[in-house]
Amino acid sequence: MPTTDELELPLAPGELWWGGAVADGAAMPFGRAPHHRDLARNAGFADAEHDGANQSAPLLVSSHGRYVWSENPFAFTFADGSLTVSGDDVTVGSGGATLRDAFTTASRQHFPASGTTPDERMFSAPQYNTWMENPFLPTQEGVLDYVSRILGQGLPPGVVMIDDRWSQDYGAWRFDEGRFPDPAAMVATLHEWGCPVMLWVVPYVSPDSAEFRELEGRGLLLRRPDGEPVVRRWWNGYSAMLDLSHPDALGWLREQWAPLTAIGVDGFKLDGADLRYYADDDVAHDAPRPRTDLCEAWAALGSEYAFNEMRACWKLGGRPLAQRLHDKPSSWGSDGLGSLIPELVAQGLIGHPYTCPDMIGGGLMTGVTTPETVDQELYVRYAQVAALAPMMQFSLSPARVLDAEHRAAVASAVAVRDAHLPVILDLVRSASRTGEPVLRALAYHHPGFEHVADEFLLGEDVLVAPVLEPGATSRPVILPPGTWLDAAGAPHTGPGEVLLEVDLHTLPVFRRLPDDTQE
Structure with a gap:
């Protein structure tokens, strides 16, 4: 049932819907109150700073077995007992009478499971991210100290993610030699400890750098309508934007990352490429491109690595992509701890089974970094939600910010995960064949x-x-x-x-x- 304009679907009695943008998880299921989302920009009624900061897809699934799909972004509104969809080539399908029927039918038809998963070590132990302990200026000594303290407290070895600014600059994807004098030795040590290593990267390039000049000369940067390179503000300053729709730009990234994998780096945390950092009049190498094309290309690149993590993604349901929720404040309410379960459910229902809550305790840098500022009870409850999610990620070190009682409670949560790990891994493997959420x-x-x-x-x-x-x-x-x-x-x-x-x-x-x- 295609349309190139506007489609109105009356809701059946009791019919409720999920999908669209993960950021709307707390509002799901839709149909109980007015709701609007424009997926082309990932913006809702109020285009706030973190509005749409996560995964999104042109998919809605109904408790009555119906679904809405398009290959292109659409806008949708729930109001007055109807669902209104505006977009190109929108399909309304039916797979039966239940939510599961709707999802599995849409998955088979439009984003079938790939048959592969991210590396199982992403699931088999907690992950450890340096962000909250070593923000912006991590060092080789700091990374090793962070991991050794965590392992020394009895937590199991797991993936280590070295976050923002391990590199010389944005786009200069080489270890900063002043802070990482021997990265190959560091990676080898972490491997000896049983910890695969991932590095944080973004599709942005610091202006007036050697990389900027090379990429501009090769036509691999997004341009403004007047032909000048785009330089745009994102959360860490102003950067040029790689033209991710250009095959040579993706090839350039692979070339930059190859020396890193050669010294043992296992994969990458691909941050950025949020729809809100692109503009409708950005010009790619061949023509203006939808923002969604650029976000999708970034995630597709991530799927080439068995160790990957996406925080923003467009479409690509069924692919072997690890998807994390966006940074949360350290709070109990619907913006913090209370948002985790609804948004994890939403991730699965737009086609992403390999999901992860935000970093335990909240990953939003808001000054909550010392034992005096950490709500230790909240930290424990965060760990308990994450313990039986598909993936579990620490950043604030429990060895540093928790007292003995709360560290013991976190250890208990990890033990519960260990007891259920066969179930989790079976579901992860099943998802690679069926696409169904874990x-x-x-x-x-x-x-x-x-x-x-x-x-x-x-x-x-x-x-x-x-x-x-x-x-x-x-x-x-x-x-x-x-x-x-x-x-x-x-x-x-x-x-x-x-x-x-x-x-x-x-x-x-x-x-x-x-x-x-x-x-």
């Missing part, structure tokens, strides 16, 4: 549970209900149909609600008994 809303398997936004399922048989309120001593848990065993092995029959007593160490997890064993 982390799922209850409504994915249980129609009528669309209102539950603070719990999630791992696959179909593990229900997770993290504690999300400060000072909580109890946690109500909504159980869908079936017999569910709690951590002590006690059975509970759903549908229904269970009120659990909780303390700092409690991460409520329930396992569903197979149907043939239920009484």
Whole structure:
């Protein structure tokens, strides 16, 4: 059912929708209140600084088995009992009667699973990112000290991400020799400790640098309509923008990164390429390009590396891409801890099963960096949400910012992850064949549970209900149909609600008994 103008779909009674932009996770499912999103710019009603700072896709999926898809960005509005979609070549499809039917049909038709995953070491242990400990000016000594302290506290070896400004400059993708005198030795040491190594990169180039002059001469930078190179402000200053639609620009990046992989670097955290940093009149090598083309090309480059991480992405559902939520403040509410589950669900429902919450405790640099400024209870609850997400990433070191009691609670969360790791890895491998999310809303398997936004399922048989309120001593848990065993092995029959007593160490997890064993 294609359209090149505007399509209006009346909503069926009780019909609810997910999709579009991950930043709208807290507003999902749509259909209960007015909502608007323009996917061409990833902007909603209020184009705030972090509005649309994550993954987005031209996909909406319905609790009644319907879906909306296009190869191109579209705008959509929910209001007055209808969904209005404006865009080119929009398709409305139906795969059955449930949310899962809608998603699996759309996935098979429009973004089939690739058959591959990111390297399984992205999932099999926590990840460690230097951002909050060594912001902007990491050093070789600082990286090794950061990792050794974490491992010394008993956390398992995992991927180490060296974040912003390990390099000489933006676009000069070589280690700064003053701060990293022997990067090959550093990488070798981290490998000896069991830690794969990833480096942070962006598609931006500092102006008036040797790289800028080379790229300008080769026609590999985006240009303004008057022919001058674009120099635009992003969160770290002003930079030129690579023309990611140009094959030679991508080839240039591969050339810059090849000496890094030659010394053992395992992959890259590809940051940036947010739609909000491009303009409608930016000119690529052949013509003005939609912002989405540039973001998509950046993510496609990331999929060439088995170790990768995307924080912004357009389309490319089903690809072997690790997708992280954008930097969150260290807060309990809907912008911080409370946003994690809805946005992780949204990631999966636009085609990205390999998902990761923000860095534990929040990755937004807001002065929360010392033991005195860290909310240690919040840190623990963040770790508990992340523990049973597909991926788990630390930045603020628990060895530095937590007391013994809270470090022990974090260690307990990691132990829960270890106990469920076979389930997580099985679901990751399954996702490479089916495209289905690893982390799922209850409504994915249980129609009528669309209102539950603070719990999630791992696959179909593990229900997770993290504690999300400060000072909580109890946690109500909504159980869908079936017999569910709690951590002590006690059975509970759903549908229904269970009120659990909780303390700092409690991460409520329930396992569903197979149907043939239920009484």
